Amino acid sequence: MAYEKSSCKTIVIALGGNALGNTPAEQLELVQNTATHIVDMVEEDIDIVVSHGNGPQVGMINNAFAYASANDGKTPEIPFPECGAMSQGYIGYHLSQAIVNELKKREMLRSSACVVTQTLVDKNDPAFENPTKPVGAFMTEEAAKAKAEETGLTFKEDAGRGWRQVVASPEPIRIVELDAVKDLVDDGYIVIAGGGGGVPVYEENGQYIGVPAVIDKDRSSACMAAEFEADMLVILTAVEKVCINFGKPDQEEISEMTIAEAREYIEQGQFAPGSMLPKVEACIDYLEKFPGGHALITSLECAAEGLKGNTGTVIKA
Numbered sequence: 001m002a003y004e005k006s007s008c009k010t011i012v013i014a015l016g017g018n019a020l021g022n023t024p025a026e027q028l029e030l031v032q033n034t035a036t037h038i039v040d041m042v043e044e045d046i047d048i049v050v051s052h053g054n055g056p057q058v059g060m061i062n063n064a065f066a067y068a069s070a071n072d073g074k075t076p077e078i079p080f081p082e083c084g085a086m087s088q089g090y091i092g093y094h095l096s097q098a099i100v101n102e103l104k105k106r107e108m109l110r111s112s113a114c115v116v117t118q119t120l121v122d123k124n125d126p127a128f129e130n131p132t133k134p135v136g137a138f139m140t141e142e143a144a145k146a147k148a149e150e151t152g153l154t155f156k157e158d159a160g161r162g163w164r165q166v167v168a169s170p171e172p173i174r175i176v177e178l179d180a181v182k183d184l185v186d187d188g189y190i191v192i193a194g195g196g197g198g199v200p201v202y203e204e205n206g207q208y209i210g211v212p213a214v215i216d217k218d219r220s221s222a223c224m225a226a227e228f229e230a231d232m233l234v235i236l237t238a239v240e241k242v243c244i245n246f247g248k249p250d251q252e253e254i255s256e257m258t259i260a261e262a263r264e265y266i267e268q269g270q271f272a273p274g275s276m277l278p279k280v281e282a283c284i285d286y287l288e289k290f291p292g293g294h295a296l297i298t299s300l301e302c303a304a305e306g307l308k309g310n311t312g313t314v315i316k317a
């Protein structure tokens with residue numbers, strides 16, 4: 001069917017790590033399933049921007065260049081921002097190809113586009129004072145200290161396994177390429193943007209400069225959805241609904257909550273810091289900046305039904 005621009009709802013979808021693989025071959029297989037669910041949503045007259053994580057992928061790229069540089073003496077070390085951009089490119093290629101193939105299968109005259117995205121951060125964000133996110137290859141303490149002295153980078157011991165570079169996780173301020181994303185959506189494209197939270201950049205003397213850092217992809221997606229004034233932010237994870245008292249006999253699924261209720265659950269410690277907490281916090285960020293929207297947390301498999309209000313956890317202002 002031909003695409004005609006209408007008053008479609010626009011949603012920003014943040015794909016969880018379960019939608020991608022740890023290797024290019026595994027990822028190429030998994031994104032076929034991901035694309036099926038995304039196109040199911042497109043068939044409901046929804047315009048979609050897709051973001052995604054990149055943890056295993058950017059680590060693989062960073063480690064490969066670090067190993068080659070250390071062992072062949074010819075390969076240059078690649079700065080972390082460039083590794084992030086590379087990961088956006090090849091993940092975007094896989095997602096875009098799978099989405100287009102699914103559209104063609106259903107004879108839908110739409111297409112997909114991947115935008116390698118920069119995300120503006122504050123150069124003085126407190127996170128830069130205490131880098132915590134490990135990236136790259138393991139090394140000995142001696143090698144790490146020598147590298148730190150040579151480069152000015154920060155290295156820390158990682159859980160008894162060796163020393164690794166650590167980078168900051170600053171708050172996203174703005175998606176640099178947002179206007180391009182908007183134009184593509186208006187022209188009917190399913191857009192892949194904000195991969196891995198976007199390549200972190202700061203602004204100095206009117207110029208953007210890449211910085212070694214990792215931006216939480218859910219927070220970056222929330223920032224993009226609010227700037228875009230998207231009707232809905234959808235954060236996809238491994239579970240169908242957010243739960244309180246998770247893993248306990250009185251575990252309870254939550255179908256709907258307000259920002260105030262979400263904050264109360266956070267105060268109670270209901271959401272795990274490395275799991276559900278950042279997702280709920282990202283939804284709050286989006287709704288505080290754009291109160292007219294709705295946020296949905298659910299699984300990839302339940303996303304289409306969640307958009308119809310049949311499942312998932314909806315958060316409202």
